[in-house]
Amino acid sequence: QVQLVESGGGSVQAGGSLRLACAVSGYTQSRSCMGWFRQGRGKERDRVATIDSAGRTSYADSVKARFTISKDNARNTLYLQMNSLRPEDTAMYYCAAASSCIGFPPHSAYDDWGQGTQVTVSS
DSSP states (O other): OEEEEEEOOEEEETTOOEEEEEEEEEOOTTOOEEEEEEEOTTSOOEEEEEEETTOOEEEOTTTTTTEEEEEETTTTEEEEEEOSOOGGGOEEEEEEEESOOTTOOOGGGOOEEOOOEEEEEEO
């Protein structure tokens, strides 16, 4: 089992930046895919970005060129750098782990989840 703990959320004005972090621990050998998801109030949990064990990344169209996913294997930490934030980026953000990133899988493919961190962007 993998334990995931997110941090770094907060409130920011439109155009601002935030960096989310996800501390990863536990048995990670079978989890080669790490991802960020978000869920706005009354909405489904949507894919934001993924990164696999080789460092290949995928992004949702809505965040391309604004968000960057990365990981620091030495620190066992996953990051999401969010720039040019918009009010529509407001959501609870979750990190998650899965066995594969192939096909930019939806949330149902992920086995482990963090508790989430809230991001609020005001106009």
